[in-house]
Amino acid sequence: MADIWTTRAPMPTARFILSCGVVNGKIYAIGGLPDNTTVCSRAVEEYDPATDTWTRKANLPKGRGAGSCATVNGVIYFAGGGYTGATGTDQAVSKVEAYDPATDTWTTKAPMRTVRGMFATSVMNGKIYAIGGCNGAYDSSERSSMEAYDPATDTWWTMPNMQVKRKALASAVVNGEIYAIGGVSTGGWVPPLSTVEEYDPKPTVSLLRTGSTLKISWNGILESSDTVDGPSWQALNSPTWPYSISLAQAGPMKFYRAREP
Numbered sequence: 001m002a003d004i005w006t007t008r009a010p011m012p013t014a015r016f017i018l019s020c021g022v023v024n025g026k027i028y029a030i031g032g033l034p035d036n037t038t039v040c041s042r043a044v045e046e047y048d049p050a051t052d053t054w055t056r057k058a059n060l061p062k063g064r065g066a067g068s069c070a071t072v073n074g075v076i077y078f079a080g081g082g083y084t085g086a087t088g089t090d091q092a093v094s095k096v097e098a099y100d101p102a103t104d105t106w107t108t109k110a111p112m113r114t115v116r117g118m119f120a121t122s123v124m125n126g127k128i129y130a131i132g133g134c135n136g137a138y139d140s141s142e143r144s145s146m147e148a149y150d151p152a153t154d155t156w157w158t159m160p161n162m163q164v165k166r167k168a169l170a171s172a173v174v175n176g177e178i179y180a181i182g183g184v185s186t187g188g189w190v191p192p193l194s195t196v197e198e199y200d201p202k203p204t205v206s207l208l209r210t211g212s213t214l215k216i217s218w219n220g221i222l223e224s225s226d227t228v229d230g231p232s233w234q235a236l237n238s239p240t241w242p243y244s245i246s247l248a249q250a251g252p253m254k255f256y257r258a259r260e261p
Helices: none
Strands: 019-023 026-030 044-048 053-056 068-072 075-079 096-100 105-109 120-124 127-131 146-150 155-159 170-174 177-181 196-199 205-210 213-218 221-227 233-235 255-257
Touching: 019 068, 019 075, 026 075, 068 120, 068 127, 075 127, 120 170, 120 177, 127 177, 146 221, 155 221
Parallel strands: 233 255
Antiparallel strands: 019 026, 026 044, 044 053, 068 075, 075 096, 096 105, 120 127, 127 146, 146 155, 170 177, 177 196, 205 213, 213 221
């Protein structure tokens, strides 16, 4: 590797506090502010590193900046942020919109449970985790809260809080754990934080039975709602006790049971 930086083709639309997602080797630059006072940009521009070219795509339904993008199964989810310039008075939103590059279309999704600006998102096990941020799109009211989104069910779930409230942070996933890094926690923009927190989602399965219905949750997120003898359940053949089965054999949301002799 050359270990050097190389100048590439500039974006057609200059902006800051934008967000990016990657699908099929192409980068999508979404929203942001063209200056410090006007409304946010609706621009969506696709960059192809193979040809070093930019292509304009379908605009955001309404311009937003200071939000965050996360990609699951080829779809980019753009959450939170605010609509107007960085004046310190703009309130954050909970809005979530999904962009599908295959059809070049936007779709409104279930909003976050909490309004957030200047927050971080990470993807783990097909779920999107929205972390920290602030009540105003650009200032004040830092948050320690985290919530998770399941694109398969279009549902948000409240997750454990961080120990330190923070906005303008970064997050990353390594070996099934989320790291929240840096940010600001003072109501202004200084001093910055050097603190790092690790979220370890210890695997837990919980079952809640109401009559003949079972609700099955994984790490606090509802994964399946099924009847006691519904299609998510499969008896071992022949029944043995005790028993074991690998997760690879079980497949997605398949539960096995055996009858104790």
